[in-house]
Amino acid sequence: MLKVLVKKQLGEVFRSYFYDAKKNRMRSKLSIAAWFVFFFLIMVVFLGGVFLALAFTMCGGLTEAGMDWLYFLLMGVIAVLLGAFGSVFNTFSSLYLAKDNDQLLSLPIPVRTIVAARLVNVYLMSTMYSSTVLIPMLIVYWVTVGATAARVICGLLLYLIVTFIVLLLSCLLGWVVAKISVKLKNKSMITVLISLAFIGGYYFFYFKANEFITDIITRADTYGARIRGAAYGLYLFGRIGTGDWLAAAVFAAATALLTALIWRLLSRSFLSVASGGAAARVRYVEKPVRVKSPFGALLHKELGRFASSPNYILNCGLGILLIPICGVLILLKGQEVAETFNALLAGRPDCSAVILCTGLFMLSAMIDTAAPSVSLEGKSLWIPQSLPVNGGLVLRAKAALQLLLSGVPMLFASVCMAAAAGSSLPVKLMIVAASVSYTAFSALFGTFIGLKMPILHWTSEMAPIKQSGAVIICLFGGWVVSMLLGALYVLFGYRLGAAAYLLLWTLAFDAASLLLLRWLNTKGEKAFAEL
């Protein structure tokens, strides 16, 4: 039974890789392979590459100093943080908000089996993230120090232990969010605030990580002695990877025990939490109506959808917060950063302006509300399809929400950047113009790709929000475009000068936006009607 449930869930997660919803048929083997290669490249090459470099940086120094355990401890903590960060947001919704909970609970399936199946899903998702740290960690260690049987077996045990610790953390946090949300009125806002605090802490650690790691490597003896004295458990944890059988056995037993306890806790409380979400009754009081235009109504509806879902806000709207922060940071430190870039790339005038634009565009790519918005219509798709509005208008409202959410922060940050750039007036103007044009392009492209790759049959909204091809393409595609902007300038574009170079990009974004808008109003409208 567990196998059937897990297969069903995984089938949903990877449905868009196997099934072309638009053509209503299975994808070709070539297409499926291409999707998996794309996914593999993102996870292994992009994320894995970053942590491979980090592992190389730390491993040599720490193992030479005889502090192998500290290497495993640090990498293990990073894996736990990354895995928990990657999966904590979907644990709550995967466990308790799945649309098929009622159906499964009505079937003769033990609750513990349903919970176990959900947990397998959470485990696989979190393991996917933490593996990008753990696999480089083990390979680099075995290559540097040598792979004895004890190191390999204990290393693999450490891999399992860390992935289960991530699962335990995700489940505990998911359970806490669920218990809190049952009692609260403004669930979305509270969940978002808690999550933002978590993200804030995560990014604080992330930005301090380099300094922290350098400090630990240079003062490894001191820190090592302190950790060993004050937190012997952490020392033991680090020892597992070095091939310490006793440490491996102690931690494996403790993790197994904790996993069993958490599973029992979740199984026992699952029914009451999953079915006990009724909020306090709100009394209806008639108020004067504010009449809106059809477009206004559709836009308002999109905003309501966005604001109602913490998952949607956190996964597709994080940039709304990060971009203004970036703007303020640029105002404070921009001149310093610009001078550094200009000094590093002395032969490329105004390169700092273009490189800062690259950074800003990358943050803007983190606002991708349009990409999953067609999929999020789900079973309610009949409503916009049966209303007297053009499909083009519905699609434009989806793009407009993203434009609204990203446009204002981008305008603010680009003005801050222009003020701090120390460039000529035409360059300053082009920084703002390019940012605005990119924002518009990004919103229209998100709507386009969302319509091209819809997932309308989902049981958890995480499928379209986090796991859909459309969102992945928008996020990583946005980063690739942003990086191209900076790289091409450093390679060739500087010959044109920053103002002309940014003007070219602005015109390219505007032309692409016009084409996309035209497509949405013509072919897109037809495609939406035929979903």
Add this chain to the structure above:
Amino acid sequence: MLNIEHLTKRYGEKIAVDDLSLHIYPGEIYGFIGHNGAGKTTTLKCVVGILSFDEGVVTVNGKNIREDPVACKRDLAYIPDNPDLYDFMSGIKYLNFIGDVFGIPADVRQERIRRYADTFELTGDLAQPISAYSHGMKQKLAVIAAWIHDPKLIIMDEPFVGLDPRAAHLLKEMMREHCDAGGAIFFSTHVLEVAEKLCDKVAIIKQGRLVKAGTMEEVKGDDSLEEVFLELEAE
């Protein structure tokens, strides 16, 4: 009001609706019956313009659903068999959303919401999120949303499923009033007793083909609708 001429809809090799023609005039309540998978829902979705079709012509109030879908949709309201509404909205927000899309003035809208919500005893729940509604409450909200813009034609797919006896009775009364005022209703149902008592005309569909259509007397004669239906099914 609604003309369906030679409507054909295929799903790959399978013909879901085969050369179906029907004419519904103002003032008529037209019932649409058939076994599961006969093609009722597909026909209704094609008529409403949320499903494309392969052949035929559908006109609503003289306007072609393919050529001018927005104008057609302005004249009609649709209630699907399973009212999946926007769960993230409250009942009142959903009704106001529909009101905005149809351009209903504020005062008219408020009066109609008050009237229909009171009728279905839903007023007290209008501020609740739709996610907290039962199936029946969602069905009532879908009915109010359909009536709120005073459409000429109302298309309903199994509208009585999930409604309590009182709400079902009220809906039947509203259907009659709507048609007495010059509107038309085309709805599918499995409840043959309701169709027999409520409908002016009825059409029976079997495996995508229309097997019998006309006034209730023409279709059933001296027998009950159930007997006629079962007889046709057995053929």
